Amino acid sequence: MSSFRKRIRASSSRSSIILANDLDGTNLELLEKHTLKNIKTLGKHLCAIKFNFHLLLPLGEKSIKRINKVAHDFGLQTIADIKLNDIGNTNMVTLQRLWYSEFDAVISNPIMGPENLLQLVKNAHNDSHGVITLVHMSHPGAKLGYGLRVQDPSSGKMSSIHDLFLKWSYLSHVDGIVVGATVPRLIELSAKKAKGKFEIYSPGIGTQGGDPNNALNAGANYLIVGRTILNSKNPQLEVQKLQDLTLRS
Numbered sequence: 008m009s010s011f012r013k014r015i016r017a018s019s020s021r022s023s024i025i026l027a028n029d030l031d032g033t034n035l036e037l038l039e040k041h042t043l044k045n046i047k048t049l050g051k052h053l054c055a056i057k058f059n060f061h062l063l064l065p066l067g068e069k070s071i072k073r074i075n076k077v078a079h080d081f082g083l084q085t086i087a088d089i090k091l092n093d094i095g096n097t098n099m100v101t102l103q104r105l106w107y108s109e110f111d112a113v114i115s116n117p118i119m120g121p122e123n124l125l126q127l128v129k130n131a132h133n134d135s136h137g138v139i140t141l142v143h144m145s146h147p148g149a150k151l152g153y154g155l156r157v158q159d160p161s162s163g164k165m166s167s168i169h170d171l172f173l174k175w176s177y178l179s180h181v182d183g184i185v186v187g188a189t190v191p192r193l194i195e196l197s198a199k200k201a202k203g204k205f206e207i208y209s210p211g212i213g214t215q216g217g218d219p220n221n222a223l224n225a226g227a228n229y230l231i232v233g234r235t236i237l238n239s240k241n242p243q244l245e246v247q248k249l250q251d252l253t254l255r256s
């Protein structure tokens with residue numbers, strides 16, 4: 008099997024939009040049904056679909072595995088957004104469960120430290136899966152954490168946490184990094200450092216205030232979009248408009 012980066016790049020020839028399939032609801036049957044409907048009706052405008060705890064917690068392994076298989080049939084990559092950040096052993100067991108459920112990639116948090124991150128990426132790459140790391144999140148409070156000044160333990164120099172996370176991500180050979188569409192300047196700086204070694208995934212479009220054009224112009228490779236599509240009166244039209252933007256950029 009080719010690498011996750013290659014697979015998602017191949018899917019992105021039709022669109023660079025990743026649907027954040029964050030559905031509310033307590034009826035498990037409806038959650039699965041609605042997700043399958045989103046895949047079937049919106050899939051041709053997407054390159055991937057991302058699942059967060061909205062679905063992962065209520066649905067469980069069997070249902071998620073079924074959904075991931077259908078997503079693959081529609082040419083979509085699937086991403087588990089669990090912002091993984093744990094001790095090595097727990098990370099490894101988590102990866103095994105995610106890959107068993109047929110996920111292609113996981114979003115993780117570099118705060119686990121460079122050694123654990125390197126191990127996580129090696130493990131994922133062993134069987135062609137991907138790791139995407141948080142470098143700077145999109146929500147308003149993100150700056151308070153990701154902007155903190157810290158001493159880089161290897162150089163002794165002061166830097167911000169997002170710079171350190173970018174460096175650790177680069178050194179660990181991650182497949183992609185998350186930088187919010189709400190901080191386009193940081194997308195630009197990260198894109199300069201990426202030099203084709205990883206891609207930039209940008210959430211925070213629309214509902215959170217991020218502008219898709221600004222994110223793409225700054226160098227984002229993939230846009231992660233949830234409520235702007237899901238809550239639209241016409242999700243298909245909404246996603247198509249976003250798809251067109253990514254194809255023009």
Ligand SMILES: O=c1ccn([C@@H]2O[C@H](COP(=O)(O)O)[C@@H](O)[C@H]2O)c(=O)[nH]1
Nearest residue numbers: 027059144145210211214215232233234
């Ligand atoms: O920095 C981050 C990292 C992850 N997310 C996730 O992406 C989607 C965005 O949903 P919208 O409805 O388009 O706001 C959601 O699953 C977040 O948990 C993020 O927003 N920002």
